[in-house]
Amino acid sequence: MRPVLLEMNGFASFREPTVMDFREADYFALVGPTGSGKSTVIDAITFALYASVPRWGDRRMVANALAPTTDRGIVRLVFDLAGHRYVAVRELRRTAGGVHVKNARLERLADPAALGAPDDVTEVLASDSEVTPAVEKLIGLPFEHFITCVALPQGDFAEFLHEQPAKRQEILVRLMGLQVYTRIAQAANTKAESEKQHAELLARQLEEFTDATEPALQAAQGQVAALEKVAERIRAMLPELAQHGAAVAEAQQACAALAEERDRLRMVAVPAGFEELGEREGEIRAACGTADEELAAAETADTTAREQLAAAPPRASLEQARRDHAELDETEERLLTTQALQQWRAAALRDVIAVEKEAERFVQQARQAREVTARSHLAAALRPHLRAGGSCPVCEQRVTTMPGPLTAPDLDAAERARIQADHEVERLRGEWTKASRAEQQAAGELNMLAGRVATLRADLAGTPALEQVTAALARRERLERTAEEADAQLRRTRTARVSAEKTAAGVRREVQAARAVLEQVRDPLVTLGAPALDRDDPTAAWTVLVSWAADAAATRTTALSGAHERLARARGRLTTAEDRLADMLAAPGVEFDTERPFTETAEPAVAAALRGARQEVRRLVERREQAAKLDARRQHAEQAHQVAKTLGHLMRADGFPRWLVTTALDELVAHASERLAGLSDGQFELVHDDGNFLVIDHTDADGRRPAKTLSGGETFQVSLALALALSEQLPAMAAAGAARLESIFLDEGFGTLDETTLETVAATLEELAIRRGRMVGIVTHISALAERVPTRFAVHRGRGTSSVQRETP
Known part of the structure; x- marks a missing residue:
């Protein structure tokens, strides 16, 4: 992670908008009076990434981030990582409930050269509460490790040196990306448990296949053979059975036809009210004539009245x-x-x-x-x-x-x-x-x-x-009244004429319907020998038709008795044949519908039984094959369980990862010892014993003593040597996807060094920044050290706010 641009507004002592441009500043110093806000710059970088600052002592505390006299603040960090450029933004709001972080975002810029201007194209990677986990995943370091290895705050510079071995191992695991082995172990243990459960499940499933035995398969195959024989015998009997069934059907149809003809003939009768229909037809004809005469007289009177009225003055x-x-x-x-x-x-x-x-x-x-x-x-x-x-x-x-x-x-x-x-x-x-x-x-x-x-x-x-x-008006009024009366009379006669016509039409329809009924009754009986009728005399026609129907019905009644006798003999022959067929079906246990003819149900029932028997054979064969596959899968699951269990055991934290960390710590201590020899003019050498750091003092008979017994200046030298060794050696030691320590920020300790050591530290930092491509930022009050730094950011405090000015010698 390499900072590019830092914006602060309302953050801590920076109450006014402040922008720090870190481009072309691979090695810089933050200088200024005590309390001016130098350490606040490092705090702002850390806060933009992790929403916390180590100096506050509580990761949940954010009240110190907002300037006391403002209600809103913002911190925005543009940084580069692995060839991409990102923007981390956090906004601070003061409410009645206190100070809260709002509108947090982590974005990736589409243009690696952009600075996150409002019109730049970005991709939002995370927002609000998801920003800090996304930053930890992106950088590869949690907050605690970041302030141990990258941004070393005041009072915590020697934390890595003085950490417990287990805690230091955890830090190295994260820095080197070795947590992948922990995940491998967890995945292997999970896989082992999953395969174990899978094998147990398959064993329980195999218990459900106890019916798929060899005897059961042989019995099913024997049933198929028996049904095939029955099917052949039934196919041989079906013609005889069909012949008897056809004879019964023919006798039934003859009985039904005679009974139907007899019943139809018995239903022939003169419709009720047919005799009164002629009288009503004559009456309505007379009424229509009277209505026509009254209508003609009313029309004449109306015409006369209208003509007289038209001749009168208007x-x-x-x-x-x-x-x-x-x-x-x-x-x-x-x-x-x-x-x-x-x-x-x-x-x-x-x-x-x-x-x-x-x-x-x-x-x-x-x-x-x-x-x-x-x-x-x-x-x-x-x-x-x-x-x-x-x-x-x-x-x-x-x-x-x-x-x-x-x-x-x-x-x-x-x-x-x-x-x-x-x-x-x-x-x-x-x-x-x-x-x-x-x-x-x-x-x-x-x-x-x-x-x-x-x-x-x-x-x-x-x-x-x-x-x-x-007088003319009075005559006009009399003519108008006469015309109105004539018009009213004309309307009444027209209404009466229409009513009479409707009644006549109804009677005509009834007469026509009566004739139609006669035709409807007689026409279907023509095939039975119905006589021809006089349609002009419906009464006589009905008399002839009724008489003929009574004689024909008596003839059908006599013929129906003989038809019933023939039907009884045909049914007896059919029943005998069906009993033989039923005995044949009962032997192999074939079920069939006894309510329907054997010719329709016997062969389909045998075919269905045969399909069922053959399906049972196939089912048993398939279940035996499934049981064999399940048993093979169970054996494979048991083998996979053993392999995963062994891998999980090998990848435990006290196994292979611990060996890797110990090897990396050996290399780290070796390089740190070389750095320490240069920083201490050959006085000290750094070693470790089971993870505990010891210092060999060559000026004291090569005596060994714990790192905790060192003075402040000596502690700074050892801590700096470790930090520089981490920065140099981590890319070679780390696995793919591990943390990339492209920057280091030092915020203490230079005042404890003598001039010679200070000169050595300055040269070391210059080499790390200029020759090894690391970004190095220091906070110092020492002018001699600050003057050697190519880029300086002077921090000032005045008028209630801090400000920064970039200085280049």
């Missing part, structure tokens, strides 16, 4: 003339009334005009009298128009003090007279307006009525008088 023109006469009388009367009203209103208008003129003369006189009086009292007339602060109309001086009013009784009287005269003129003008409108309205109505009278007189010119119109 009702609409007569009614219109009557309405016009009535309207003319009413309009002329209104015209006279309106003329008088108009004349009266014209006279009233003239009176109002005369009074108005007189009032206007009086107003003129009042105004002249007021002006004369005002000139004699100028001061009194002006004083009411003065205003404080205004100018005097006489001297144009400013009025500062309002003088008191002057009394001028005659001037006031003149003013009141003028005002009263003006009011009277206004009132008379209003009356003139009303009188003028009334007079105009009367004149307009008078003109309208005069025009309507002229129109009506023109319309009535040449028409009869009102009395003549009224």
